[in-house]
Amino acid sequence: MTDSQKHIIGLVFYPGMTSLDIVGPQQVFSALPGVQIHRIWKTLDPIKTDDGMMVLPDTTFENCPRLDVICIGGGLEQGAVEDDPEILAFLRKQGSTAKFITSVCGGSLFLAKTGLLFGYRATTHWAMRQQLAKFGVEVGTERIVIDRNRITGGGVTAGIDFGLTIASILCGEEVAKIIQLLLEYNPAPPFDVGSPEKAGAQLVDKAILFMQGISSLEVAKQAV
Amino acid sequence: MTDSQKHIIGLVFYPGMTSLDIVGPQQVFSALPGVQIHRIWKTLDPIKTDDGMMVLPDTTFENCPRLDVICIGGGLEQGAVEDDPEILAFLRKQGSTAKFITSVCGGSLFLAKTGLLFGYRATTHWAMRQQLAKFGVEVGTERIVIDRNRITGGGVTAGIDFGLTIASILCGEEVAKIIQLLLEYNPAPPFDVGSPEKAGAQLVDKAILFMQGISSLEVAKQAV
Numbered sequence: 001m002t003d004s005q006k007h008i009i010g011l012v013f014y015p016g017m018t019s020l021d022i023v024g025p026q027q028v029f030s031a032l033p034g035v036q037i038h039r040i041w042k043t044l045d046p047i048k049t050d051d052g053m054m055v056l057p058d059t060t061f062e063n064c065p066r067l068d069v070i071c072i073g074g075g076l077e078q079g080a081v082e083d084d085p086e087i088l089a090f091l092r093k094q095g096s097t098a099k100f101i102t103s104v105c106g107g108s109l110f111l112a113k114t115g116l117l118f119g120y121r122a123t124t125h126w127a128m129r130q131q132l133a134k135f136g137v138e139v140g141t142e143r144i145v146i147d148r149n150r151i152t153g154g155g156v157t158a159g160i161d162f163g164l165t166i167a168s169i170l171c172g173e174e175v176a177k178i179i180q181l182l183l184e185y186n187p188a189p190p191f192d193v194g195s196p197e198k199a200g201a202q203l204v205d206k207a208i209l210f211m212q213g214i215s216s217l218e219v220a221k222q223a224v
Numbered sequence: 225m226t227d228s229q230k231h232i233i234g235l236v237f238y239p240g241m242t243s244l245d246i247v248g249p250q251q252v253f254s255a256l257p258g259v260q261i262h263r264i265w266k267t268l269d270p271i272k273t274d275d276g277m278m279v280l281p282d283t284t285f286e287n288c289p290r291l292d293v294i295c296i297g298g299g300l301e302q303g304a305v306e307d308d309p310e311i312l313a314f315l316r317k318q319g320s321t322a323k324f325i326t327s328v329c330g331g332s333l334f335l336a337k338t339g340l341l342f343g344y345r346a347t348t349h350w351a352m353r354q355q356l357a358k359f360g361v362e363v364g365t366e367r368i369v370i371d372r373n374r375i376t377g378g379g380v381t382a383g384i385d386f387g388l389t390i391a392s393i394l395c396g397e398e399v400a401k402i403i404q405l406l407l408e409y410n411p412a413p414p415f416d417v418g419s420p421e422k423a424g425a426q427l428v429d430k431a432i433l434f435m436q437g438i439s440s441l442e443v444a445k446q447a448v
Contacts, residue, residue, distance in 0.1 A: 161412050164413070182434065186381075191400065194411070206402055
């Protein structure tokens with residue numbers, strides 16, 4: 001595939017999605033030569049993400065063209081929309097023709113609920129591995145899992161590694177390397193606790209309680 | 225400072241800003257206990273970021289309360305607003321009382337132009353180090369530079385390390401660790417080219433040409 005060919009990439013937006021799940025890959029994709037990005041939701045009304053920022057979709061499910069890459073992320077309040085028939089129908093429809101069916105973080109659960117990950121290996125946020133496994137998915141704990149044309153990333157920040165991986169597949173390794181350099185992606189996490197395996201059981205338990213606290217707070221804020 | 229005290233954090237938005245510069249720290253900050261985040265611009269009208277996403281500010285320069293932490297990021301089109309007197313006046317005013325004056329990526333150049341970094345060590349995106357040095361700033365090449373109450377991060381993705389560092393300062397190491405785990409920040413960059421030192425001169429030259437290409441493309445798109 002040459003640079004002059006257009007890659008049509010769709011990012012599914014929804015209320016309560018995690019901004020960083022989507023903005024990580026979006027920042028990478030937007031730098032790709034010959035790319036067209038669609039930010040897709042039921043309407044073009046503003047959406048509140050789970051970090052409180054308001055964002056505007058630019059494409060509706062109805063007027064979205066056929067996508068080469070479809071991507072959905074997770075969110076603290078994804079439970080509220082995970083079974084939404086319109087979202088699942090859109091994913092199923094685009095998934096039947098897309099070249100790549102992809103997700104970051106808890107986004108894999110939407111794909112799993114459509115059946116698009118049945119019989120595939122995939123990954124998700126560490127806190128959702130058990131849930132994902134219930135849908136006939138072989139759950140990997142790697143940061144990125146590629147199984148045929150399903151490409152799934154782990155939790156939140158994995159979206160950057162995921163985006164660069166897809167950049168490399170679509171436009172070649174050199175373009176992906178240039179984008180990695182431009183995004184100065186030379187990470188230096190302040191602590192070595194970025195996975196449950198590294199963090200240990202005690203911190204994992206605290207993180208789950210902490211997350212439930214944020215989540216109920218966010219749900220309360222959304223309801224106002 | 226205890227968790228029940230509110231930290232008022234302001235993120236300056238502007239047209240052409242890099243989404244990921246701001247969303248990295250924003251995702252971290254939004255998880256902090258007792259935090260209030262303001263997304264600030266001249267008006268509440270939608271803003272187009274440099275990856276093409278539309279976002280909505282929620283606070284204007286005029287009605288912004290006194291901030292504990294002020295933060296500004298960079299952007300491919302930051303040159304168009306870098307000398308905007310309203311932005312610089314806002315930064316100067318808030319900078320005179322804020323507990324922490326901070327930036328990610330090219331955001332340091334705005335701070336430098338107000339004089340807020342004069343005589344300080346600070347960092348920026350690797351491509352802007354020379355520009356920053358012209359403003360009486362001692363430019364560091366580390367990913368995060370802390371000099372008294374100035375905290376600056378390197379390019380784009382450094383915002384995540386930066387956000388976690390500030391989380392640790394505001395709310396303690398355990399909270400920062402929990403957030404790192406929740407964001408599954410266990411990076412696995414696909415290539416080892418995330419800094420100019422690692423990438424080498426040839427890739428750096430290509431990246432600069434590539435960036436200039438994106439930049440002029442984006443400026444053209446904005447003008448439409």
